[in-house]
Amino acid sequence: MTTYGEVRKWRSAPLDSAVGVLNEHSQQLIGMSDELDSSGAPEGWIGPAAEAAKQDRNRLADGMEGIVAGVAAVRRAVADTADGVQRIEHLVRDAEALAAAKGFVISDQGTVTEKACDAREDREETAKNKVAVETEVRRIMGIAGDVDSFLSGVLGKVAAGQISIHLQTSTLESASRQGAKQGSFHEQLLQKYNVSTDPEGTVMYPAGAKGALLSKFFEKTKLTEGEAEMLDGLGLSAYDALQIKSKAEELGKTVYGGAGVGDGHADAYRHGYLSAELTRKFGPDWSEKFLTAHERVPGNNPTTEAMDLHNNEVGRRVAMAHPTASPEQLQHHLDQAVRNGDMVVLDKEGKLVRSDQVEFGQTGLHQDEQPRFGQEPKKPLDHGGYGAR
Numbered sequence: 001m002t003t004y005g006e007v008r009k010w011r012s013a014p015l016d017s018a019v020g021v022l023n024e025h026s027q028q029l030i031g032m033s034d035e036l037d038s039s040g041a042p043e044g045w046i047g048p049a050a051e052a053a054k055q056d057r058n059r060l061a062d063g064m065e066g067i068v069a070g071v072a073a074v075r076r077a078v079a080d081t082a083d084g085v086q087r088i089e090h091l092v093r094d095a096e097a098l099a100a101a102k103g104f105v106i107s108d109q110g111t112v113t114e115k116a117c118d119a120r121e122d123r124e125e126t127a128k129n130k131v132a133v134e135t136e137v138r139r140i141m142g143i144a145g146d147v148d149s150f151l152s153g154v155l156g157k158v159a160a161g162q163i164s165i166h167l168q169t170s171t172l173e174s175a176s177r178q179g180a181k182q183g184s185f186h187e188q189l190l191q192k193y194n195v196s197t198d199p200e201g202t203v204m205y206p207a208g209a210k211g212a213l214l215s216k217f218f219e220k221t222k223l224t225e226g227e228a229e230m231l232d233g234l235g236l237s238a239y240d241a242l243q244i245k246s247k248a249e250e251l252g253k254t255v256y257g258g259a260g261v262g263d264g265h266a267d268a269y270r271h272g273y274l275s276a277e278l279t280r281k282f283g284p285d286w287s288e289k290f291l292t293a294h295e296r297v298p299g300n301n302p303t304t305e306a307m308d309l310h311n312n313e314v315g316r317r318v319a320m321a322h323p324t325a326s327p328e329q330l331q332h333h334l335d336q337a338v339r340n341g342d343m344v345v346l347d348k349e350g351k352l353v354r355s356d357q358v359e360f361g362q363t364g365l366h367q368d369e370q371p372r373f374g375q376e377p378k379k380p381l382d383h384g385g386y387g388a389r
Contacts, residue, residue, distance in 0.1 A: 163179050
């Protein structure tokens with residue numbers, strides 16, 4: 001298990017150098033296209049030997065395309081990882097500076113201790129400062145875990161030969177493009193978070209005897225069967241869950257001046273708030289399961305789905321890291337999660353990126369052509385998100 005002491009030594013420069021080397025090798029491999037194309041049977045050569053030579057050439061081409069795609073996937077993954085490590089470097093420096101300013105040291109195991117104890121100090125303030133440093137350390141380790149998991153996941157796929165290419169239309173250049181796509185942060189989030197459609201479809205909620213009461217306060221809306229069942233299981237506390245949902249929707253329309261209501265910063269904040277408040281009220285397990293059930297609506301867009309499920313996870317983390325925070329303090333922590341890049345939004349090309357990589361008001365919308373098959377939801381909290389492998 002990676003320790004804080006190891007993470008504080010992480011540097012992005014070697015990764016940047018590796019990207020340069022991989023890019024050079026990738027270009028060299030792609031540059032072999034003409035040579036590969038001309039390596040078939042000479043003009044006019046026919047017969048069994050010519051056919052055997054042609055088949056050997058095709059096998060060689062297929063192997064080269066796989067190698068090129070794998071190199072491109074690793075190159076893209078290492079580049080995205082370098083960005084993540086650079087961000088961690090800044091966070092570690094900030095955490096170390098905060099600790100030093102408040103009279104604490106952070107051990108290699110991530111524990112926070114006082115340098116010295118002055119009886120005249122305000123012990124309540126000292127305890128508060130210690131919690132602040134510990135929160136930063138947990139945040140750093142959470143991001144480091146995500147970065148490490150991302151890169152190891154891509155490397156594992158390449159090693160297992162799981163980078164796929166469309167052979168019928170593939171050239172070395174197109175194989176490189178296909179590989180780079182599969183090694184991207186965007187693609188890894190899709191694979192981690194996309195879930196299958198609710199087999200029972202959707203229903204109108206609220207309904208039944210309890211629905212008559214709830215309908216006085218909330219308009220009927222279409223929910224997945226899974227969502228409706230979980231709300232029914234809350235009894236009259238479903239009112240509290242729906243109130244939190246309404247509050248989140250109101251905030252999503254006004255926060256950041258409405259910048260990014262759809263697939264942008266405001267939407268990320270809304271999901272983080274909803275997830276955090278549901279976690280505080282009903283626990284992280286219930287919150288994760290309920291909000292994942294919401295994403296299982298038929299025909300849901302895969303990119304938006306992945307964005308929402310990731311930001312829901314961040315909301316749970318914020319709630320669990322600040323269990324005693326006031327509503328105002330919780331909103332501040334969620335705002336920081338958006339501004340610091342803990343959440344994700346869509347860039348102008350419709351790709352998932354960290355929320356600090358796009359300016360407010362400059363996000364885009366998804367550009368998926370069709371839904372993709374998602375994984376069955378797994379038991380919450382065992383794997384850092386539904387659909388994770």
